[in-house]
Amino acid sequence: MVTVKNSLFSAVLISTIALTACGPDAVSSGAKPPSEVEAGVTTTVMTVPPNGEVITIQSLDNSFRPFDFEIAAGTEVIFDNRGRNDHNILPDTVKDDAGLIALLATDTSPTAWGVASPDFVPGDTYSHLFNVPGVYNYYCSIHGAPGAGMYGTLTVS
Amino acid sequence: MKRSMSALFGVVLVGTGLVACGGDDAATTPAVASTDVASSEAPSTDAPAVDGVLNVPADYVTIQEAVDAAVEGDLILIAPGTYNEAVQVSTSNIIIRGLDRNTVILDGNFELDNGIRVVGANGVALENMTAMNYTKNGFFWTGVNGFRGDYLTAWRNGDYGVYVFDSVGGVIDHSYGAGSPDAGVYVGQCYPCDTLITNFTAEFNGLGYSGTNSGGNMVIVNSIFRNNRAGIVPNSGSYELCYPERKSTIIGNLVYNNNQPDSPAIDVALLAMGNGILNAGGVQNIIERNRVWNHNKTGIGLVPFLEEDASDVIPDKSAWGMTCEESKNLMPVQPDGPLLWDSQENTVRGNVLEDNRRADIAVASAGTDLWTLSNCFEGNTFTTSAPLDLEKLAPCGTPLSKDTGDWAAGDLNVITWLVDVETAPPSVDWKTANLPAMPVLDSMPDAATAPGVSASATPPAIDLDAITVPDKID
Numbered sequence: 054m055v056t057v058k059n060s061l062f063s064a065v066l067i068s069t070i071a072l073t074a075c076g077p078d079a080v081s082s083g084a085k086p087p088s089e090v091e092a093g094v095t096t097t098v099m100t101v102p103p104n105g106e107v108i109t110i111q112s113l114d115n116s117f118r119p120f121d122f123e124i125a126a127g128t129e130v131i132f133d134n135r136g137r138n139d140h141n142i143l144p145d146t147v148k149d150d151a152g153l154i155a156l157l158a159t160d161t162s163p164t165a166w167g168v169a170s171p172d173f174v175p176g177d178t179y180s181h182l183f184n185v186p187g188v189y190n191y192y193c194s195i196h197g198a199p200g201a202g203m204y205g206t207l208t209v210s
Numbered sequence: 211m212k213r214s215m216s217a218l219f220g221v222v223l224v225g226t227g228l229v230a231c232g233g234d235d236a237a238t239t240p241a242v243a244s245t246d247v248a249s250s251e252a253p254s255t256d257a258p259a260v261d262g263v264l265n266v267p268a269d270y271v272t273i274q275e276a277v278d279a280a281v282e283g284d285l286i287l288i289a290p291g292t293y294n295e296a297v298q299v300s301t302s303n304i305i306i307r308g309l310d311r312n313t314v315i316l317d318g319n320f321e322l323d324n325g326i327r328v329v330g331a332n333g334v335a336l337e338n339m340t341a342m343n344y345t346k347n348g349f350f351w352t353g354v355n356g357f358r359g360d361y362l363t364a365w366r367n368g369d370y371g372v373y374v375f376d377s378v379g380g381v382i383d384h385s386y387g388a389g390s391p392d393a394g395v396y397v398g399q400c401y402p403c404d405t406l407i408t409n410f411t412a413e414f415n416g417l418g419y420s421g422t423n424s425g426g427n428m429v430i431v432n433s434i435f436r437n438n439r440a441g442i443v444p445n446s447g448s449y450e451l452c453y454p455e456r457k458s459t460i461i462g463n464l465v466y467n468n469n470q471p472d473s474p475a476i477d478v479a480l481l482a483m484g485n486g487i488l489n490a491g492g493v494q495n496i497i498e499r500n501r502v503w504n505h506n507k508t509g510i511g512l513v514p515f516l517e518e519d520a521s522d523v524i525p526d527k528s529a530w531g532m533t534c535e536e537s538k539n540l541m542p543v544q545p546d547g548p549l550l551w552d553s554q555e556n557t558v559r560g561n562v563l564e565d566n567r568r569a570d571i572a573v574a575s576a577g578t579d580l581w582t583l584s585n586c587f588e589g590n591t592f593t594t595s596a597p598l599d600l601e602k603l604a605p606c607g608t609p610l611s612k613d614t615g616d617w618a619a620g621d622l623n624v625i626t627w628l629v630d631v632e633t634a635p636p637s638v639d640w641k642t643a644n645l646p647a648m649p650v651l652d653s654m655p656d657a658a659t660a661p662g663v664s665a666s667a668t669p670p671a672i673d674l675d676a677i678t679v680p681d682k683i684d
Contacts, residue, residue, distance in 0.1 A: 111521055111542065114422075114450045115352065115375055116399070118521075118542065135521045136449050137476075176519075195323070195346070198300065201330025202352040202376070 100163055101126035101184045110205070112173070114138045115196035117205035124183060126209050131180045134173050138195070141170040142179065145190040145199040170195060183209045262662070263287060273297050273306070273316070273326075280304045285662030288314045288339065296322035296344070302332040305662035308339030311361045311653040318344035318367075320641055325349055325364070332356045333664040338654040342366050343641075347373040348387070355379050356667035361654040365389055368640050370396045371415065376451075376534075378402065379667030384409045384652065389645045391474035391637060393420035394438070399450045401534040402426025402457075406669040413437040414470060414645055416479030416637070422447055423534075425456040425495070429669075431677060434464045439475045440482035441468040441502075446491035446551040448521040448542070452534035454551060455492040462677035465502040465509075474640035481631045483507075486566065491515030491551025493530065499560045499679045502570075509566035509592070512553035512573040512585050513624050520549040550576050554583045557606060562591040562679050569596035573604065574622040581610040581617060596622035 104127035111118045114136035124130065132142055147153045150169040157165055164187070168179035183189065189207040190199060197203035266288045270276035274297050276286045282303040290313035297316070299306070306326065308314030316325040316339065325341025325348045328334045333356040340363040341348035348364030350373045351357045357380035364371030364387040371387025371394045374380065378400050387394025387410070394412025396419070397405050403424050410433040412418035418435030421428065421444040435441040442465060446454035465486040475483070482488050484506035489495055490513055502509040522542035529537065552575055563570035570592035573585050580597070586606035587595075597603060598620035604610055638644075654660070 113448075113521060116451050116538070118451065118538075120538075135519065196352060196375070198298070198329040201300070 099185070101186075103127050103129065103182055103184070107131060109133050111135050112140050112142070112193070115140070115193065115203040117191075117193075117203065120205040121208075122206070123208040123210060126186045127182070127184050128209070129180055129182045130207065131178050132168070132173075134175050134177045137175055139170045139174050140193045140195060140203070141173055142168050142191055143194055145192060149194050167191065183207065186210055265289070266293075267291070277301065277304070277306065283662075283664065287658070290314050292317050294319055294322070296324055297326040299326060299328040299334055300331050302334065303664035304331075305335045305337065305664055306339075307335075307337040307654070307657060307662065309657050311338045311340060311363060311657075312650050314339040316341040316344075316348075318342070320345065320368075323347075325367075328352070328354060328357065330354060333667070334358075335360070335663065335665045337361055338657050339363070340365060340648075342648075344368065347371070348390075349373065351375070351377045351380070353377065356665045357381075358665035359383070359385055361385065361652070363387075363648070363651060364394070365648050366640060366643070366645060370394075370420075371412070372396070372410075374405070375399055377405075378534075379404045379669065380665060381405070381669050382407045382410060384654075386410070386649070386651055387412045388414045388648075389474065389640060389643055391416045391476050391479065391640050393417040393443075394435075396420045396422075397424045397428060398422040399452045399534065400424050400426070400428070401452050401532075401537075403428040404667070404669055405429070406431070406672060408432050408672070410434070411436075414473045414643070415439070416473060416475035417441075417443045417482065418465075418468065419443065421445070421455060421458060423450050423452045423455050425458045425492070427669075428458040429672065429674070430458065430460045431462045431672065431674070432680070434683075435486075436464070436467050437470045437473075438468045439470055439473055439479040440485045440488055441465040441505075442487045443478075443482050443485075444489055444492040444495060445478075445515050446493070447515060447517050448524075448549065449517070451538050453522075453525065453537075454530070456494045456530055458492065458495045459674065460487060460495065460497045461499050461674055462680055463500045464680050464683060465500055467504050469504070469506045471635035472638050472644060474643050475637040477631075480634045480637065481627060483631075483634050484568075485509075485511050486563075487511070488513060489553050489556055491553055492556065493554045495556045497556065497558045497561065499562075499677060501562045501679050501682060502566065503564045503682070505566040507566070507568045507627075508572040508596070508622070509563040509570040510558055510561060510572070510590075511569070511622070512556055512558070512583075513622070514553065514574065514576045514578075515551040516576070516628075517549040517551065520545050524549055524551060550578075552578050552583055553585060556585045558585070558587045558590060559606060560589045560679070564591075564593065566594070569594045569620075569622060571600055572596040572622045573600065574624045576625060579612065579617075580604075580621075581612050581614065584610060586610075596620050 106128040109131045112134045166181045192204035264276040285305045323346040327350040330353045335358040338361040342365040345368040348367045352375045354377040359382045362385040366389035374397045394415040407430045418438040419442045486502040487510045588606040603615045
C-alpha cells in the first residue's frame with residue numbers, strides 16, 4: 054500500500070468518481086482504475102482491508118432498499134434480489150449488461166463492480182467489498198436510469 | 211405507408227446524465243400545457259416545421275431523435291409507419307402522438323425491451339399509437355409525477371401492456387392491452403396514486419389489471435376486462451414498496467370470461483385464474499356496480515395473498531395512512547416465515563353477478579376469523595356466495611361478529627387453489643400465443659390538429675355516483 058494523505062486522496066477519488074458518473078457520454082466505461090495517471094499526477098488508491106461489516110441491500114421490484122446508504126470502507130455489501138423480476142446493478146457509467154460485462158472483463162480494480170441481469174434473477178445475491186472510499190451511484194437499467202426509477206447511492210467513507 | 215427503420219433503432223440515453231446529476235426536477239416541475247402548437251392548421255410530416263411541433267420522420271428520422279431534440283411543451287407527431295425503436299424519454303412535459311393509432315406502430319421485433327419508457331420525466335403524454343412485440347412493456351412510466359396515456363394499443367408484449375410504476379397523478383384512457391403474461395394494464399407502488407383508468411380494454415393477458423401496493427384515489431372505471439386468466443387483481447406484497455394495496459375504487463366495469471386457458475401467464479395469473487375481480491390482500495377497497503359473469507371460481511373474491519420469502523413484516527393498520535414516499539424510508543424487518551396478507555375492510559356493493567361457478571361473491575382467509583377482517587357485502591345481485599348468506603353474515607355499516615351466522619357453511623377454501631395451480635393450463639409463450647387479429651380501434655379525434663397538452667398531475671374529476679352498472683355485452 055502506498056502511503057498518501059487520506060484527506061487529499063479521498064477528495065481526489067470522490068472527484069474522479071463523481072465526474073465519471075456525471076459525464077455526458079457516460080455510456081461505456083466504468084470507474085477509473087485505482088492507480089490511473091491523470092494530468093501528469095499519479096494518484097494511488099488506498100484500499101482498505103475488510104472490516105468484517107456486512108450489510109444487505111434489498112433489490113425489490115423495482116427499488117433498492119435502502120436506496121441511499123453510507124458505509125465504512127471495507128464493508129461487504131450484499132445485494133439480494135427479493136423481487137419477482139430480473140434486475141441488474143450497474144454503475145451510472147455503464148449503459149447496460151453488455152457494457153458491464155465488458156467493463157468487468159478488462160477492469161479488475163476494486164472500483165469495478167456490478168452484476169448483469171442473467172446473474173441476478175429472483176433469489177440471487179451479489180456481493181462486493183467496497184474498500185475504496187467514494188460515492189457509488191448505481192441503477193437497474195431494466196427499471197430505471199441513472200438517478201431515476203430504480204437507482205441507488207452508496208457512500209463509502 | 212409502412213416504414214421500416216430497423217437499421218436505425220437503438221436505445222439512446224442522451225440526457226440521462228442530466229437526470230442523474232441535475233436537480234430533482236422530476237419531483238418538482240409542475241405540469242404545463244403546451245402553447246406553442248398551432249391549432250388552426252394541421253401539422254403534416256411534409257409541412258415546414260411549426261414551432262414546438264416535431265414531425266417524425268419528416269423532421270427527425272426516428273422517434274428517439276425527436277424526443278432527444280424536444281424541449282418541455284413540444285409535441286412530437288409521428289406519421290403512420292412501423293418504427294423499430296425502444297424510445298427512452300427523460301424530458302418532462304412533452305407529448306408524443308401518433309397520427310393514427312392503428313398504423314403508427316412501434317415494433318420491438320421480440321428483441322427490444324420497451325416501446326416507450328418514461329423515466330423520471332413528469333407530465334409526459336403518450337397518445338394514439340400501438341406498441342407490439344417488446345420483451346418487456348409496451349408503454350412504461352416510472353418515477354414520475356403526472357402522466358397520461360390516451361388511445362394506446364399494447365399488443366403481445368413480454369411483461370405488461372401499459373406499465374405505470376412508482377408514479378402518481380395520471381390517466382390511462384381509451385386504451386387497450388392484450389397478450390401480456392402479466393397484466394394488460396398495471397399501476398403499482400403508489401399511495402396516493404391519484405390515478406384514473408377509464409375506457410380500458412384488457413384481454414388475453416395473464417391478468418387484466420394488476421395493482422401491487424397501489425391505492426389512494428386509484429380509480430378503475432368504465433372498462434372491460436375479459437378473456438384473461440383473471441380479470442382485476444389488486445394485491446399486497448413486500449416484494450414492492452408501499453404496502454399494503456389500499457383504497458382503490460373499482461366501479462362500473464364489465465368483467466367476464468376470465469378463464470382463458472391459452473394466454474401467456476405469470477405464476478400469479480395461474481393462481482388467480484378463473485376469477486373476475488380478485489382482491490388479494492388489498493384493504494379498504496371499494497368494488498361497486500360492476501357486472502361480472504362467467505368465471506370458474508369467483509365473480510368477486512376477497513382472499514389472502516400468500517407471500518413466500520417476504521422482505522418485510524406486514525405493517526400495522528396505523529401505518530396505512532402513510533404516504534408511499536414516507537414508507538420508502540422505513541427499514542425492513544425480516545419476517546420469520548411466509549406472510550399472509552388478509553383482505554380487510556373492503557366494500558362490495560351493488561354489483562351484478564351471474565354464473566360464477568364457485569361463488570358470485572366470496573370472502574376467505576387462511577386461518578384468520580373472517581368476521582375480524584371487516585369486509586362487507588351489500589346490495590349485490592347474485593346467486594351464490596361463500597360462505598353462504600354472505601350479505602347477511604357481513605352487511606355494511608354494522609360491526610361483524612362470529613354470531614352473525616355460520617361463517618363455516620359453504621366457506622371458500624383457498625388453500626386448495628395452491629393445488630389447483632398445479633393442474634392449471636400452463637402459460638403459453640407470449641411470442642407465439644394464439645391471439646385473435648389485432649382489433650382496429652378508435653383513433654384520437656383530430657390527432658393531426660389537436661393542440662398538444664402535456665399531462666396534468668391531477669387526474670380529471672369523475673362523477674363516480676353517476677356511474678351505473680353497465681349493460682351486458684357479448
